[in-house]
Amino acid sequence: MTQTCYPPVQPDARRHHILHWRHGLALAALACSLLPGCSVLPKPAPVEVFLLPSTLPVSVTPPPGAALPVPMPASLRVTRPAASNLLAGQRMLVQPEGDRVSYYKGAQWSEPAPQLLRNRLLDALRSDGRIATLSSDDRILQADFELDGDLRAFQGVYRDGQVQVLLRLDLRLVRPATQRIVASRRFELSQPAAERDLPAVVRAFGDASDRLALQVVDWTVGQMLNASR
16 A cells, blocks of 8 residues: 655745635624624623612601601711622622632622612611711712721522522721721621522612611711710
């Protein structure tokens, strides 16, 4: 049997083949881009964007027959809490088992979690009405007190087959003029989701955030009153 040996492709020939292949790919991509609905790149998976739901009133609502609360003269600035890389973004964090963490596939928040929680605290303070002069760290305005802290948990947790939302927030009430910490406290609560599906988990996030915000409001008002005496 006669064995035929073919000469190897020389470097110049190999380079010519590569350039010819790249040229053909570029022409294909150009032609495809001119056609509607045509793409040579894989389409990204669709992502659902969720607002953080709330049942808080949008304005001060005293009980029937009661007068509106008299706002205190002191002003308060609410800042976004610091957070780890896992919690600082818009993706929904979940802890499926033990110490393993992941994200809900195809879902994200409308804003980063620290900003969502800061805005929820501001909403709760406005609807409470006892602190009338409020601002945020979006604009550094003069304030008698500042509320800042660290977001330690903002995630779904699976326990015995049930999904619970876990929130943990370490807060500090500070006098900006002196940087003195007036008071500090950890707030932690969990809220079970009615179902295991994502919309139910989102509603649980909203309920937990409302409950935590109301606790923060009562604590903040009390601490500001004590510090202003």
